Amino acid sequence: MFNFEFYNPTKIVFGTDTIAKLDQLVPADARVLILLGGESARKNGTLAEVRAALGAREVHEFNGIEPNPSYETLMGAVELIRKEKLDYLLAVGGGSVIDGTKFVAAAVPFDGEPWDILITHGRNVKAAMPFGTVLTLPATGSEMNEGSVITRKATHSKLAFMSAHVFPQFSILDPTKTLTLPTRQIANGVVDAYVHTIEQYLTYPANGMVQDRFAEGLLLSLIEIGPKVLANPNDYDLRANLMWVATQALNGLIGAGVPQDWSTHMLGHELTALYDIDHARTLAIVLPASLNVRREGKRAKLLQYAERVWNITEGTDDARIDAAIAKTAAFFEAMGIQTRLSDYDLATEAVDAVVNQLEKHGMTQLGEGQDVDLNVSRQILTAAL
Amino acid sequence: MFNFEFYNPTKIVFGTDTIAKLDQLVPADARVLILLGGESARKNGTLAEVRAALGAREVHEFNGIEPNPSYETLMGAVELIRKEKLDYLLAVGGGSVIDGTKFVAAAVPFDGEPWDILITHGRNVKAAMPFGTVLTLPATGSEMNEGSVITRKATHSKLAFMSAHVFPQFSILDPTKTLTLPTRQIANGVVDAYVHTIEQYLTYPANGMVQDRFAEGLLLSLIEIGPKVLANPNDYDLRANLMWVATQALNGLIGAGVPQDWSTHMLGHELTALYDIDHARTLAIVLPASLNVRREGKRAKLLQYAERVWNITEGTDDARIDAAIAKTAAFFEAMGIQTRLSDYDLATEAVDAVVNQLEKHGMTQLGEGQDVDLNVSRQILTAAL
Numbered sequence A, B: 001m002f003n004f005e006f007y008n009p010t011k012i013v014f015g016t017d018t019i020a021k022l023d024q025l026v027p028a029d030a031r032v033l034i035l036l037g038g039e040s041a042r043k044n045g046t047l048a049e050v051r052a053a054l055g056a057r058e059v060h061e062f063n064g065i066e067p068n069p070s071y072e073t074l075m076g077a078v079e080l081i082r083k084e085k086l087d088y089l090l091a092v093g094g095g096s097v098i099d100g101t102k103f104v105a106a107a108v109p110f111d112g113e114p115w116d117i118l119i120t121h122g123r124n125v126k127a128a129m130p131f132g133t134v135l136t137l138p139a140t141g142s143e144m145n146e147g148s149v150i151t152r153k154a155t156h157s158k159l160a161f162m163s164a165h166v167f168p169q170f171s172i173l174d175p176t177k178t179l180t181l182p183t184r185q186i187a188n189g190v191v192d193a194y195v196h197t198i199e200q201y202l203t204y205p206a207n208g209m210v211q212d213r214f215a216e217g218l219l220l221s222l223i224e225i226g227p228k229v230l231a232n233p234n235d236y237d238l239r240a241n242l243m244w245v246a247t248q249a250l251n252g253l254i255g256a257g258v259p260q261d262w263s264t265h266m267l268g269h270e271l272t273a274l275y276d277i278d279h280a281r282t283l284a285i286v287l288p289a290s291l292n293v294r295r296e297g298k299r300a301k302l303l304q305y306a307e308r309v310w311n312i313t314e315g316t317d318d319a320r321i322d323a324a325i326a327k328t329a330a331f332f333e334a335m336g337i338q339t340r341l342s343d344y345d346l347a348t349e350a351v352d353a354v355v356n357q358l359e360k361h362g363m364t365q366l367g368e369g370q371d372v373d374l375n376v377s378r379q380i381l382t383a384a385l
Helices: A019-025 A046-054 A071-084 A095-107 A115-119 A183-201 A209-231 A236-248 A263-275 A279-293 A299-310 A317-334 A348-360 A374-383 B019-025 B046-054 B071-084 B095-107 B115-119 B183-201 B209-231 B236-249 B263-275 B279-293 B299-310 B317-334 B348-360 B374-383
Strands: A004-006 A011-014 A031-036 A058-062 A088-093 A131-135 A147-152 A157-162 A170-173 B004-006 B011-014 B031-036 B058-062 B088-093 B131-135 B147-152 B157-162 B170-173
Touching: A011 A019, A011 A236, A019 A046, A019 A131, A019 A170, A031 A046, A031 A071, A031 A095, A046 A088, A058 A071, A071 A095, A071 A147, A088 A095, A095 A115, A095 A131, A095 A147, A115 A147, A115 A157, A157 A263, A170 A236, A183 A209, A183 A236, A183 A263, A183 A279, A183 A317, A209 A236, A209 A299, A209 A317, A209 B209, A209 B236, A236 B209, A263 A279, A263 A348, A263 A374, A279 A317, A279 A374, A299 A317, A348 A374, B011 B019, B011 B236, B019 B046, B019 B131, B019 B170, B031 B046, B031 B071, B031 B095, B046 B088, B058 B071, B071 B095, B071 B147, B088 B095, B095 B115, B095 B131, B095 B147, B115 B147, B115 B157, B157 B263, B170 B236, B183 B209, B183 B236, B183 B263, B183 B279, B183 B317, B209 B236, B209 B299, B209 B317, B263 B279, B263 B348, B263 B374, B279 B317, B279 B374, B299 B317, B348 B374
Parallel strands: A011 A170, A031 A058, A031 A088, A088 A131, A131 A170, B011 B170, B031 B058, B031 B088, B088 B131, B131 B170
Antiparallel strands: A004 B011, A011 B004, A147 A157, B147 B157
């Protein structure tokens, strides 16, 4: 096991009828800005519930944080907060709203041009406004971590930052708030959490027993939840388990002390930026191809994955690896998510375009061994055609 | 899944050569009290390493916190801190030293008689001194939780308290510091962590998929680590994994949102108090008998435990349950820990004595269903003869 530090002070308030606890969680004299995405929180009553819980506090709203939240949009919130002298943020939404809120929290007290926060990946963040979240979409884990991904539309840049200052103070996870989500978003959430887990697990052996067993437990849970949650859209326990799995998949725990990959995400980000394919769908395209192309470096963990997650114990090593990769792709397909570039009407030109973007963004040494260079990325994308 | 709150702000600093990080973790102007158990930290050089890392800070020492740390001893530390106006505590040791430090941290600013902290199980704790820990013995999980068990010798009372004010600010977990531990303490640590996990897992189904999978992952890890760590006392990775498993077994994560038992601990506490048997050994005596006696209430989870942890899939339900209980006891025995009262020269008089103590301490409705009354406790103890 590698040396590591693990720190996660976010308080999780989980279950039905928990939004009312906002009254205890937000300071009584707070001047609050609620940050929102689209109109769903307003339409389904969640926003009204939040406002009721906040009682007599002064509350402002900032609407319209988009998927892949943008610097351009978020700077509007920064301006509003400074003008109205607000002192507490409350994100109500999914990963994009929470990621956006983290940027706003760091940008308001930031000395200088806030885009520098992204340029330095958060190293220059010295403080942030306090904030909490009300999660409505299980997928990204942003509700219990210190990471955020922000897009600058003007330059087509999508960059990440991390800072211990932007852990949410609390996150309310009420699974009933996910019952109104479209099937597509639930399917995306399952696949997103699955690939988050894989990025921290399917690398090379580092003898992290807890990390491996916990990661395998999340994958087994997602495999169990996935088809059921599509077939039973009103089942509370399935939504609750999906929500808690997605949080645990990216709160720092399973990745502490072990190698991490994340190259599937880097290739996926370029596909989203170029072709506007949902984030989770890009991961479903890249992952099976990546595992196939990179099977030598990942051989030992691929065999462990085959046995412990898919119960594949018969056949040669390569046959078991093939079967595990096929099962993985079939699981995504069963979630209604297609796994080939051609399914999204993309062909070899797209391979060239993504490789060009990777080169432009300096993504030339990706993966746990930094051996995913442009040539390997090209092989992966070609295998995904 | 039940509604739950999860909050754990302790920063973990894990790995080799991490004690030097104390210089960044402890405030530069802190007036520090180091709290210690026996002489091992002084003899094996850990204390010198700690003092070197603390540099020019004013440092006092308080020695002699015993296993099952006592109010009587700890009040000496409270007096010293008040007299010397110290403002930061550093526990260097195992669960007893850390539990004791938590009590001291809460007692110093406490308004009134500090024993009331135990009487109210921590509900009246409004503040505590800041403290960190350097863990030298993997077992109790105290390094990453808000619980503490304190004994008052004068009244033969052993009581627990919990308070969010007594989470350690940080805990340094350097597995190399456990390499000098006696075999007996390593074996005890494995069994202690195993039973901590079982108390939060082997109850009745509550559909907590993450909690179940994580608990099973910890149990599988301990089953793998246990015999190996005895046979390979110098293996770093085994010590590292044992340390991280023991922390995860009792940091609130696997028990959040699911039923918990803890009756094995309550019966075990009485055996320790009456006969001075090591805590972990009392758990090894009580658990197999308890699972046997209470198999109806625990049937569904016992079958899940048999299959997922011990890979027992053949035979009738009761045969599989019998086999799982036998495997559990055999695992403890393989760790050199005997599992019957008669192994400790105790007979039916001990059953009467423990039942009397349970009655005296109000322990008449134990377990996840509060159905472990004195009669059931008697059956369990009789089955353990």
